[in-house]
Amino acid sequence: MALPLTYNFRNLLVRRLSTSLTFFVVTVVVAVLCVLLSFAAGIRASLRASGWPQNVLVLKTGATAESTSIIYPDEAGRIVQTPGIATDSSGQLLLSPELCVQTSVPRIGPDGTPANVAIRGVDRVAFDVHPEVKLIEGRLFEDGAQEVIVGVQARDRYQNLHVGGEVMLGRSTNRVFKVVGVFEAAGGALESEIWSGRTMIADAHNFRFVSSIAVRLEDPARAEEAIRYIKGPAVRMNARTEVDYYDDLSTKTRQIVLLTSILIGIMSVGAIFAVANTMYASVDSRRREIAMLRTIGFSRRSIVTSFLVESLLITLTACLVGIAVSLSVDGSRQDFLSDTTWTVLAYELRVTPEIILSALGLSTLVGLFGGLAPAVRASRTRIIEALRKA
Amino acid sequence: MKLALPLRLIYLYRNLTRNPLRSGLTSAAVALPIMIYVLSMAVVDGFENFLDNSARQLRLAVTQRTSIINPLPEGHRRKIEALDPEKTRLISVCGLRYIGGQRENDPMPLSTLAVDHDTFIASFPEHQLTDEEVDAWLRNKQAIMVGRGTAREMGWKVGDRITIFPSVPPYKLIEFQIVSTLENAQDFVTNWCRRDYLEEELKKYGAPSGNVTFFFVKCASREDLDHFRGAIDAQFAGSLDETRTLDEKTFMNEFVTQQFNLPRNLTILAALTVFVAVMAATNTMSMNFRDRTNEVATLKSLGFGSAFAFSLIQTESLLLCAVGGLVGASVPFVLFTYTPIRNITIPLIQTLEIAPSTCIKAVGMALLIGIVAALWPAWLAVRMKVVSALRSLE
Numbered sequence: 001m002a003l004p005l006t007y008n009f010r011n012l013l014v015r016r017l018s019t020s021l022t023f024f025v026v027t028v029v030v031a032v033l034c035v036l037l038s039f040a041a042g043i044r045a046s047l048r049a050s051g052w053p054q055n056v057l058v059l060k061t062g063a064t065a066e067s068t069s070i071i072y073p074d075e076a077g078r079i080v081q082t083p084g085i086a087t088d089s090s091g092q093l094l095l096s097p098e099l100c101v102q103t104s105v106p107r108i109g110p111d112g113t114p115a116n117v118a119i120r121g122v123d124r125v126a127f128d129v130h131p132e133v134k135l136i137e138g139r140l141f142e143d144g145a146q147e148v149i150v151g152v153q154a155r156d157r158y159q160n161l162h163v164g165g166e167v168m169l170g171r172s173t174n175r176v177f178k179v180v181g182v183f184e185a186a187g188g189a190l191e192s193e194i195w196s197g198r199t200m201i202a203d204a205h206n207f208r209f210v211s212s213i214a215v216r217l218e219d220p221a222r223a224e225e226a227i228r229y230i231k232g233p234a235v236r237m238n239a240r241t242e243v244d245y246y247d248d249l250s251t252k253t254r255q256i257v258l259l260t261s262i263l264i265g266i267m268s269v270g271a272i273f274a275v276a277n278t279m280y281a282s283v284d285s286r287r288r289e290i291a292m293l294r295t296i297g298f299s300r301r302s303i304v305t306s307f308l309v310e311s312l313l314i315t316l317t318a319c320l321v322g323i324a325v326s327l328s329v330d331g332s333r334q335d336f337l338s339d340t341t342w343t344v345l346a347y348e349l350r351v352t353p354e355i356i357l358s359a360l361g362l363s364t365l366v367g368l369f370g371g372l373a374p375a376v377r378a379s380r381t382r383i384i385e386a387l388r389k390a
Numbered sequence: 391m392k393l394a395l396p397l398r399l400i401y402l403y404r405n406l407t408r409n410p411l412r413s414g415l416t417s418a419a420v421a422l423p424i425m426i427y428v429l430s431m432a433v434v435d436g437f438e439n440f441l442d443n444s445a446r447q448l449r450l451a452v453t454q455r456t457s458i459i460n461p462l463p464e465g466h467r468r469k470i471e472a473l474d475p476e477k478t479r480l481i482s483v484c485g486l487r488y489i490g491g492q493r494e495n496d497p498m499p500l501s502t503l504a505v506d507h508d509t510f511i512a513s514f515p516e517h518q519l520t521d522e523e524v525d526a527w528l529r530n531k532q533a534i535m536v537g538r539g540t541a542r543e544m545g546w547k548v549g550d551r552i553t554i555f556p557s558v559p560p561y562k563l564i565e566f567q568i569v570s571t572l573e574n575a576q577d578f579v580t581n582w583c584r585r586d587y588l589e590e591e592l593k594k595y596g597a598p599s600g601n602v603t604f605f606f607v608k609c610a611s612r613e614d615l616d617h618f619r620g621a622i623d624a625q626f627a628g629s630l631d632e633t634r635t636l637d638e639k640t641f642m643n644e645f646v647t648q649q650f651n652l653p654r655n656l657t658i659l660a661a662l663t664v665f666v667a668v669m670a671a672t673n674t675m676s677m678n679f680r681d682r683t684n685e686v687a688t689l690k691s692l693g694f695g696s697a698f699a700f701s702l703i704q705t706e707s708l709l710l711c712a713v714g715g716l717v718g719a720s721v722p723f724v725l726f727t728y729t730p731i732r733n734i735t736i737p738l739i740q741t742l743e744i745a746p747s748t749c750i751k752a753v754g755m756a757l758l759i760g761i762v763a764a765l766w767p768a769w770l771a772v773r774m775k776v777v778s779a780l781r782s783l784e
Contacts, residue, residue: 017676018673018676018677021669021670021672022673025666025669025670028662028665028666028669029666060561061555061561062555062556062557062558062561063557063558064490064499068557068558070558070597070598101457101460102457103456104457116458116459169456170456171456171460171630172455172456172629172630172631172632173456173632205460266422266425267423267426267663269422270422270423270667270670271666273415274419274666274669274670274673277412277415277416277419277670277673277674277677278673281412281677284681285681335648336648336649337648337649344648
């Protein structure tokens with residue numbers, strides 16, 4: 001025979017202060033968990049959405065990121081023999097030489113601190129190599145014009161990057177480029193960038209090289225073969241699939257997750273103590289009631305279950321409120337400076353279903369661990385003794 | 391009516407041990423947030439010390455105006471030096487070029503900078519080099535000074551010949567000879583090599599040379615720092631390579647705030663955990679009081695005043711939180727001072743040092759939590775109507 005849920009609910013209301021204090025403790029722990037993890041989830045979502053398994057990113061051997069890689073035209077020419085390169089309808093190889101530079105753009109917001117935003121100079125072929133890049137507003141830059149298109153994340157995070165806005169580029173930051181379009185890239189890292197014609201960027205910076213070459217293959221299964229060729233004696237450059245490249249960049253998120261786990265671990269133990277404390281008090285003040293329940297036929301198991309349900313009621317409702325609080329940051333924009341590329345990645349905080357599940361899991365654990373010992377104590381109440389005091 | 395101190399202490403002790411489980415849980419529920427508070431504040435203090443240390447060096451960081459990555463011509467050094475030919479206010483100018491690098495067939499990234507060897511010693515006196523080290527550095531073009539942490543990790547020692555594959559041009563293995571493992575430097579990760587040697591290598595392979603990533607300018611005083619910050623940028627205004635000059639503290643702070651702004655976020659976290667501790671402690675104190683309503687009523691009816699009831703509950707709460715605070719502060723202190731955990735390195739701030747002042751602050755915080763947590767129950771005790779409380783006496 002199980003005790004009705006309303007019994008537990010009403011019991012919680014009897015000790016309003018104690019219940020609500022414990023409730024707040026769990027709410028804060030859950031909210032902190034969700035917010036901290038939403039940083040990592042936002043960055044990871046952005047980097048995971050970046051890159052294709054059939055795209056191979058070629059950098060100079062030794063360079064860890066596009067920003068420190070310098071590939072000269074004669075070296076770039078050696079790539080064309082790579083096996084498995086896809087072609088477009090006109091038979092042109094899908095090889096995209098790209099020049100990556102940066103410029104300083106103030107962030108939107110009261111402080112307007114400058115951010116190091118990535119600028120990518122590309123040829124038309126880049127749009128076939130990165131088919132996820134799609135214009136959502138305005139038009140493409142014209143060849144030979146000082147025009148740029150901007151990623152949607154960059155537009156929303158940095159100042160004056162809307163269509164019609166202007167951005168200063170070039171070695172001396174003295175060339176005015178007009179924003180003529182906005183693009184999205186399936187939520188990926190490219191959305192934090194500004195794109196323009198490669199020749200215009202090369203000219204503005206007086207650079208005679210490219211930073212990287214993105215190679216699109218016919219089939220992702222040939223990536224290994226292509227990488228081996230590029231690393232081999234014929235080309236002697238560093239190659240990775242784009243997916244691997246972006247995966248490496250997300251190392252930082254693993255550190256956030258680790259730090260979050262340690263902090264939340266400690267906080268959760270604190271929350272378990274708080275729940276246990278409340279539940280012990282609840283058990284102690286209800287000895288006679290429990291004895292009575294046992295007398296009228298409720299088993300030990302149903303007493304244990306009842307107390308566990310009570311502690312779970314606190315932690316799970318607190319969890320829901322904690323999640324609701326953390327949802328207020330969902331979608332807010334942040335950016336972080338990668339210490340590999342030295343450019344900023346703009347991203348949205350994401351309270352993902354996985355985070356919500358882990359919050360629910362954590363509060364279930366806190367409820368169970370906090371409630372178990374008091375529940376067992378309740379079930380061991382000596383009936384006669386407790387009733388004698390009545 | 392007053393209770394003599396020894397009796398009072400006995401009463402207090404009995405009260406706290408009456409429900410040892412509850413007392414233990416409360417102290418633990420305070421100790422854990424205090425532990426997070428101590429750790430968070432230690433990291434925040436670490437960053438502040440790092441930045442203050444940068445400020446003490448009286449150095450300016452000169453970068454390319456558009457982006458920190460864009461190079462500056464090495465010729466800028468002479469033009470900056472020309473701002474104070476007597477070198478009384480502007481002590482030295484050191485050009486640095488980022489190399490990064492890694493060992494051959496080892497993906498672990500290294501932090502290596504090529505610097506102007508002639509001005510490096512004067513610009514970075516905090517490395518505290520010995521005369522022999524300075525001598526070897528100046529004599530040997532292949533000299534490299536490696537961070538002691540890096541040296542330990544790689545198994546390097548003074549005199550070793552090592553090869554590093556740079557992350558920047560010429561992208562060819564370069565050979566160095568270690569002249570110091572920087573035993574007294576604060577930074578124990580970065581390796582420093584000579585830029586004239588790198589230039590030779592760059593020229594050998596036809597790679598672009600004559601550039602630096604940034605200059606560090608050592609000034610004589612704080613006033614000079616302010617003066618030259620403007621003067622350097624003015625010097626290059628309108629040129630092809632304009633500069634952005636910041637004092638070293640601001641320069642470093644830009645990195646810190648752009649990488650998750652750890653100091654700010656940890657401070658928020660510390661505040662939240664203290665809030666959690668207040669909740670947990672208030673919970674227990676109110677339960678304690680509720681359990682003993684009758685007892686307090688009896689005491690009051692015997693003639694003990696409201697002040698006694700108030701102080702009774704406050705002292706109990708203070709003691710519980712003090713125990714929690716002491717445990718919460720001393721565990722991280724002991725772990726990060728006396729156990730191998732102290733060797734864990736954190737970027738920029740190096741090792742986590744838990745200052746006794748942080749621990750004292752944390753214990754103070756715990757006492758404050760104790761006072762706040764007991765305010766409401768203690769107030770209830772003061773206002774308690776004895777007659778109605780005794781009426782429900784069991």
